[in-house]
Amino acid sequence: MTTHAVDVAIVGAGTSGCYAAATIADAGYDVVIAERKDEEEAGHIACGDALKGASDFPSAIPKSQIEPAFTNTDVDHGRFEIPQLDTAVDIPVPGELAVIDRWEYGRRLIDGATDAGAEIHYNTVVKDVVQNGKVEGLEAVRKGDPVEYEADLVIDAAGALSILQDKVDFSDSTFDTNVTYSQFCSAYREIVTVDEPVDWSDALVFKPTERAAGYLWYFPRTETEINVGLGFQMTEEPMQLVEDLKEDLRERPEFEGATVDDKLGAALPTRRPYDSAVAPGYVAIGDAAGHVNPTTGGGIAGAAYAGQYAGEATIEALEHDDVSEQRLWEYNERVMDHFGARYAALDVYNIFTTATDVDDLMGLLAALPVKKLSEALYEGSTSVGPWLKLKTAAKSFGHWETIYDLYRTKSIADELLAHYEQYPSNPDQFDRWRSQRDDLMERVYDVTGADPKY
Numbered sequence: 001m002t003t004h005a006v007d008v009a010i011v012g013a014g015t016s017g018c019y020a021a022a023t024i025a026d027a028g029y030d031v032v033i034a035e036r037k038d039e040e041e042a043g044h045i046a047c048g049d050a051l052k053g054a055s056d057f058p059s060a061i062p063k064s065q066i067e068p069a070f071t072n073t074d075v076d077h078g079r080f081e082i083p084q085l086d087t088a089v090d091i092p093v094p095g096e097l098a099v100i101d102r103w104e105y106g107r108r109l110i111d112g113a114t115d116a117g118a119e120i121h122y123n124t125v126v127k128d129v130v131q132n133g134k135v136e137g138l139e140a141v142r143k144g145d146p147v148e149y150e151a152d153l154v155i156d157a158a159g160a161l162s163i164l165q166d167k168v169d170f171s172d173s174t175f176d177t178n179v180t181y182s183q184f185c186s187a188y189r190e191i192v193t194v195d196e197p198v199d200w201s202d203a204l205v206f207k208p209t210e211r212a213a214g215y216l217w218y219f220p221r222t223e224t225e226i227n228v229g230l231g232f233q234m235t236e237e238p239m240q241l242v243e244d245l246k247e248d249l250r251e252r253p254e255f256e257g258a259t260v261d262d263k264l265g266a267a268l269p270t271r272r273p274y275d276s277a278v279a280p281g282y283v284a285i286g287d288a289a290g291h292v293n294p295t296t297g298g299g300i301a302g303a304a305y306a307g308q309y310a311g312e313a314t315i316e317a318l319e320h321d322d323v324s325e326q327r328l329w330e331y332n333e334r335v336m337d338h339f340g341a342r343y344a345a346l347d348v349y350n351i352f353t354t355a356t357d358v359d360d361l362m363g364l365l366a367a368l369p370v371k372k373l374s375e376a377l378y379e380g381s382t383s384v385g386p387w388l389k390l391k392t393a394a395k396s397f398g399h400w401e402t403i404y405d406l407y408r409t410k411s412i413a414d415e416l417l418a419h420y421e422q423y424p425s426n427p428d429q430f431d432r433w434r435s436q437r438d439d440l441m442e443r444v445y446d447v448t449g450a451d452p453k454y
């Protein structure tokens with residue numbers, strides 16, 4: 001058995017783990033990332049490769065270091081195909097947007113973490129935690145040999161459905177354990193090379209799957225290299241992801257004779273962020289804490305910021321020799337304040353779409369003002385007044401009932417956003433806050449007719 005004694009042990013060298021490691025190493029602490037993949041494969045992550053908002057990413061890994069992986073910076077809007085109406089709606093995407101070579105980006109993040117002073121232990125599969133009233137380390141296996149990490153604090157950056165959360169005893173903590181697979185999306189993507197440049201290389205193309213709870217995407221890494229994929233919410237009957245993708249590709253003339261260079265699939269959380277992602281000696285970040293925009297599936301930005309906030313909370317905890325929930329709590333607050341509240345409000349629209357007929361939704365999408373849709377998708381809120389303008393109402397004839405349900409859903413989503421903006425500054429007030437939030441969610445299920453998601 002090999003034993004490593006470190007200040008901080010992080011599980012997973014993805015986006016969140018690398019930003020957390022760089023932040024903590026910058027402050028001079030000993031930090032190790034245990035990564036199950038080998039050095040070559042690390043950073044190879046199933047992803048649509050769309051990156052939003054990188055200009056403001058945490059500075060622990062300089063943007064100049066990751067920028068060479070941005071292969072297409074000409075994308076500036078989403079194109080929503082509506083097959084039912086044989087049309088497409090172009091919706092501007094606010095903020096900086098790029099499609100990236102995800103593997104190259106992943107490697108560059110790992111370089112960023114090591115440049116800051118973090119160590120990466122490859123081929124190291126974490127199996128369990130060491131705990132004694134608080135988490136004190138990890139048990140892992142490296143190439144068949146047992147390895148143990150003794151650490152003041154463990155950061156779980158192991159991605160969606162992290163196995164660590166089956167191991168930690170959360171019974172005396174606020175950590176969110178209301179997590180089930182149906183709150184996740186199952187997704188699959190291929191990297192495809194076509195002969196001729198596509199004429200939509202400035203757009204992220206989306207198309208609904210036949211069931212409302214999923215979509216196909218076509219994201220141009222370059223004019224001839226396209227990330228194509230699809231996903232569905234796991235409340236639904238499983239889709240044949242590979243077959244369904246093939247079928248859609250066959251119908252698109254621009255993909256005739258295309259070659260597939262890479263295939264990967266994974267689960268991603270399309271749910272609200274964890275109510276609390278801390279326990280004594282333990283912090284979860286990124287996908288391991290549900291930090292994904294549940295309407296778009298974009299999780300890279302949330303992972304990067306969560307990594308920074310957890311890193312800074314960890315430094316505070318180490319400086320005070322105190323890894324209690326109380327000391328780590330500010331991390332929860334910063335996540336909710338920056339993006340968590342918005343993602344929780346967006347989750348309400350996700351619940352609405354899973355309970356609404358896809359034809360109705362598509363008719364509505366075609367009828368609504370584009371700017372309002374953009375706000376609703378990315379900001380979690382938009383003013384509803386203009387939706388009721390006569391022009392919209394006339395165009396959307398036949399979908400008025402859905403519009404009314406959406407209007408009622410939206411007003412609860414706004415109340416929810418306001419409630420998340422009051423996220424408690426202390427774990428003592430957490431139970432009360434959560435019970436009020438749960439009351440708001442009951443109203444969401446009432447209005448949408450959806451089965452309770454949580």
Ligand SMILES: Cc1cc2nc3c(=O)[nH]c(=O)nc-3n(C[C@H](O)[C@H](O)[C@H](O)COP(=O)(O)OP(=O)(O)OC[C@H]3O[C@@H](n4cnc5c(N)ncnc54)[C@H](O)[C@@H]3O)c2cc1C
Nearest residue numbers: 012014015016036047048049050126159187286287299300
């Ligand atoms: C198909 C698909 C498409 C997506 N498209 C987009 C997109 O276009 N844009 C976007 O912003 N987001 C997208 N996402 C989401 C995005 O990829 C994630 O939100 C993001 O990668 C989360 O980063 P992370 O660091 O939390 O986890 P991950 O990137 O998943 O990293 C987790 C790391 O932990 C390691 N690990 C796991 N378990 C163990 C263990 N037991 N021991 C040791 N190591 C372990 C893994 O090998 C991995 O390296 C997509 C996700 C999927 C599945």
